[in-house]
Amino acid sequence: MIRLSGRFRSALIIGGQGIRARKTRTLLSMVSLFLGVMAVVVVQVGAETAKNARLADLELHMGKDGTRQTYLPGNADTIQISQDTLKGRKDAVAVSTTQAIIGEPGVNPVNPGAAPFDQPGGGQYAGPGGGDMYCDPRGYCQPMKAAGDAPAVPVPGKAIELSLNALTGDIRQFRPFRPVSGQWLDFTSEPSLSPRIVINLEAAKGFTRHQVPAEMRVEGATANPTPRIIGVIDDGNPQPTAYTRADELQNWVPRASNNGDYGPGLQLMLAPTASDVEQLLRIRLTASGIPAEQIHFETIQARKDIAKELALIRWIFLGMAGLVLLIGVAGILNVGLATVGERVEEFALRRAVGTSRSLLAGIVLAETLLTGLLTAAAAIGLSALGLTAISALFGDREQFLQDLVFPWQAGAAGVIAGLVAGLLGGLIPAIRAARIPIATVMRA
Amino acid sequence: MTALLELHGVTKTLKGQKAPRTILDGTDLTVDGGESVAIVGRSGSGKSTLLSLIGLFDRPDGGQYLLDGRDxxxxxxxxxxxxxxxEFGFVFQRFFLLKHLTAAQNVAMALVNGQGWLPRRKRKARTMAALDRVGIAHLAKHRPARLSGGEQQRVAIARALVREPRLLLADEPTGALDTETGNLVIEVLHAATDRGCGLILVTHDWDHANKMQRVLRLSDGKLQPATDTRSVPR
Known part of the structure; x- marks a missing residue:
């Protein structure tokens, strides 16, 4: 061990002396290698940044990796069972979705069907039986309710339609919404008769454009409550959406009246560790008459999905970076061979004073590896600086460019690229150095 | 008592571009610890080849090489x-100093060769002691370009002595020096034998050869005792 350590240290000391003695050559080697290592680092930075941006986007929509989720019919039984089972649980959340219209009563909202405000649409269903159906821009169609001689579709007015999500707990542990302003829902306080709602960016856009009275119409509600908008979040959803506490909504919408005819129904999100809740839910829901095969929990695998998506692109770019790196390797090799040719006497002398062939090869490799590491350090440093500059300059234009952090994977890739290039470029010179015959040289 | 070095019937044939040439043809040599031996001979007689075999730079084609009785x-x-x-210290006609290293670093290179590890402080102490032995400790931080020929050769001798070798092999160490400096270098080399270090000096200079305890002449691939005829051709 001590012997190995001595050899290693000797190689480093002598390699360091060699680099100091030939600064210009080392610099030239570094220049030829720099672009290659830089390309590898930049590809990694780009890939990791794209992955993180895509992952953050996916997590907003789908939920965090490992989350267990299921969708159930949004009828009174499932909602009641789910909400009762999940009550007081911090590792599971039930989300029942319905539509709500905030604004003047009895008017058609400016965005029927909770359509995005820049994509107005919706209208009468033109297909078979179209006269009896009304479709929103998302494609949800429902029978029109004609009352007497009144028009089937209400007259346009000052109202905004939202997709309203009633939550039994803090959903942000599963879907990391980005706070924009105000605050998030407080699930620890007593439920209020004035439902507190947090809206997303698209809904906020609607409320900024349209001045509407604070009256909320919800299907099945006994009366129209007055909501309080307490915050704005970015949930990545292009549709105007609001989030509220399930118990606050239930003050106005009795469970029995929620027939689940509207929207996707009930979504349950569970932490990976909440297997007991999952089991209990299965038992209770099955007991209530829901067929067991309809209760299907799935695990969110956002990271895996992205990995597949980005792997091909990453490998293509890494291949290109590898080619550039090879040019750098050729540069090191060229300089290394020339240097060994010049240092024949030095190597013969070192062997004469007891340096073994393997250590001599180690010295040459130490020099090229140190050169590779120095190059990697320069490339990593420059990339990190560049990333910081890009984040500072363009962060306000593109959200994914905000708070960019230099990924450790890029640093590791740079170091590995530098070491591999040093190894490949130094191998042949090292072998040549080790083969220098002492007797011939020292007699000359 | 076992001799420090014994060569028995050593042969060596060099295979160059022309026909193979036998350089050593059954050479015998015995050197004891602390003994100084000069080897003289014509140019191309095989003196340096013999030295390179003794110094383990090369291997003999035949014969036997014993060091302390060990084959x-x-x-x-x-x-x-x-x-x-x-075991060995080497001094060459050309000093073979690395120009990018100081005198001390050139000496220390014999200590940083992967054969055991000495901490920096001990390395420095031994380096300075070796330089002191050859009388140039004050030039430790000078690079070779700033040293005279004699000083450079003394740095080379310090490098050879720094590991306290048991046998010094000097291949025409005064060949590139003037007479006065050459004498000084021989004195420094000879002083090493006072500490029990053997010395084999390859030289053309009879004055230097005569300062050794024994003088041998390499001729026709064999070593024979030589006398100062002052006719040894260069």
Whole structure:
């Protein structure tokens, strides 16, 4: 061990002396290698940044990796069972979705069907039986309710339609919404008769454009409550959406009246560790008459999905970076061979004073590896600086460019690229150095 | 008592571009510890080849090489390197100093060769002691370009002595020096034998050869006792 350590240290000391003695050559080697290592680092930075941006986007929509989720019919039984089972649980959340219209009563909202405000649409269903159906821009169609001689579709007015999500707990542990302003829902306080709602960016856009009275119409509600908008979040959803506490909504919408005819129904999100809740839910829901095969929990695998998506692109770019790196390797090799040719006497002398062939090869490799590491350090440093500059300059234009952090994977890739290039470029010179015959040289 | 070095019937044939040439043809040599031996002979007689075999730079084609009674004729390269480091010190006609290193660093290179590890402080102490032995400790931080020929050769001798070798091999160490400096260098080399270190000096200079305890002449591939005829051709 001590012997190995001595050899290693000797190689480093002598390699360091060699680099100091030939600064210009080392610099030239570094220049030829720099672009290659830089390309590898930049590809990694780009890939990791794209992955993180895509992952953050996916997590907003789908939920965090490992989350267990299921969708159930949004009828009174499932909602009641789910909400009762999940009550007081911090590792599971039930989300029942319905539509709500905030604004003047009895008017058609400016965005029927909770359509995005820049994509107005919706209208009468033109297909078979179209006269009896009304479709929103998302494609949800429902029978029109004609009352007497009144028009089937209400007259346009000052109202905004939202997709309203009633939550039994803090959903942000599963879907990391980005706070924009105000605050998030407080699930620890007593439920209020004035439902507190947090809206997303698209809904906020609607409320900024349209001045509407604070009256909320919800299907099945006994009366129209007055909501309080307490915050704005970015949930990545292009549709105007609001989030509220399930118990606050239930003050106005009795469970029995929620027939689940509207929207996707009930979504349950569970932490990976909440297997007991999952089991209990299965038992209770099955007991209530829901067929067991309809209760299907799935695990969110956002990271895996992205990995597949980005792997091909990453490998293509890494291949290109590898080619550039090879040019750098050729540069090191060229300089290394020339240097060994010049240092024949030095190597013969070192062997004469007891340096073994393997250590001599180690010295040459130490020099090229140190050169590779120095190059990697320069490339990593420059990339990190560049990333910081890009984040500072363009962060306000593109959200994914905000708070960019230099990924450790890029640093590791740079170091590995530098070491591999040093190894490949130094191998042949090292072998040549080790083969220098002492007797011939020292007699000359 | 076992001799420090014994060569028995050593042969060596050089295979160059022309026909193979036998350089050593059954050469015998015995050197005891602390003994100084001069080897003289015509140019091309094989003196340097003999020295390179003794110094384990090369291997003999035949014969036997014993060091302290141990047969090292066919020693693997790694063990040969370890022996070169531990037992031998080399001084060459050309000083072979590395110009990018200081005098002290040139001396210390014999200590940083992977054969054991000395902490920096001990390395420095031994380096300075070796430089002091050859009288140039004050030039430790000078690079070779700033040293005279004699000083450079003394740095080379310090490098040879720094590991306290048991045998010094000097191949025409005064060949590139003027007479006065050459005498000084021989004195420094000879002083090493006072500490029990053997010395084999290859030289053309009879004045230097006569300062050794024994003078041998290499002729026709064999070593024979020589007398000062002052006719040894250069």
């Amino acid at each position: 090292i004729t066919r020693l693997p390269e790694r063990k040969a390197a370890a022996l070169r480091s531990a």
